[in-house]
Amino acid sequence: MAVTQEDQKIKEFIAICRENGLSVTPQRLSIYKALIGDTSHPKPEDVYKRIEKEHPTISLATVYKTLETFEHYGIISVVTPLHNTVRYDMMTQPHHHIVCVKCKKVIDLFDEQLKDLPVPEQVTKDNRLINYSIQYNVVCAECRRQQS
Ligand SMILES: [Zn+2]
Ligand SMILES: [Zn+2]
Known part of the structure; x- marks a missing residue:
């Protein structure tokens, strides 16, 4: 079976988490998965909408915090906020x-x-x-x- 780009990305993600002592929780993994291949530079609200079906208990605040954590470890980056809301970038x-x-x-x-x-x-x-x-x-x- 061929390794897809998604599999590859998830592998990288897990490796970065391990390196930094960050546990790979189902929530973190879902949030990360929701971002793979996304070129729209989504707002935290967009990411939240994508995963709330699968994780009805997750809060918007958790999504915000998780994205900030990802940014801290260089997993994603922030687009210069010229608008009122922060926008995230998968392209590192x-x-x-x-x-x-x-x-x-x-x-x-x-x-x-x-x-x-x-x-x-x-x-x-x-x-x-x-x-x-x-x-x-x-x-x-x-x-x-x-x-x-
Ligand atoms: Zn336009
Ligand atoms: Zn970009």
Whole structure:
């Protein structure tokens, strides 16, 4: 039987948990599974909606806390919160974002040119740069269509 991408991801997840002494609870596993392959940069509420059927006893607060834990261990990352709500990202390799200011859609952007962008001196003078992410704010095609 072929190992699916999901199996592979779950294996990685369990390995990271073990390394960090984090127990793999059914809730954590369900929350993680709900995120696999998700490119929509979901809000905690979106994740909650996906798993509440399977875990009726789980609270939104638990989902919030679990996502924060995942972020702490580098399992997922946070998209720069330009909206009132935090958005999570399954893609942990460096990339950029195209964000629609109207519908709040967040699209991943991978661009070779942006990889080698010169970093302004003001950034590196007194600080240690960890990474950077560029955000292009747009009105997306769908929203443009609705405007006209
Ligand atoms: Zn839009
Ligand atoms: Zn992203």
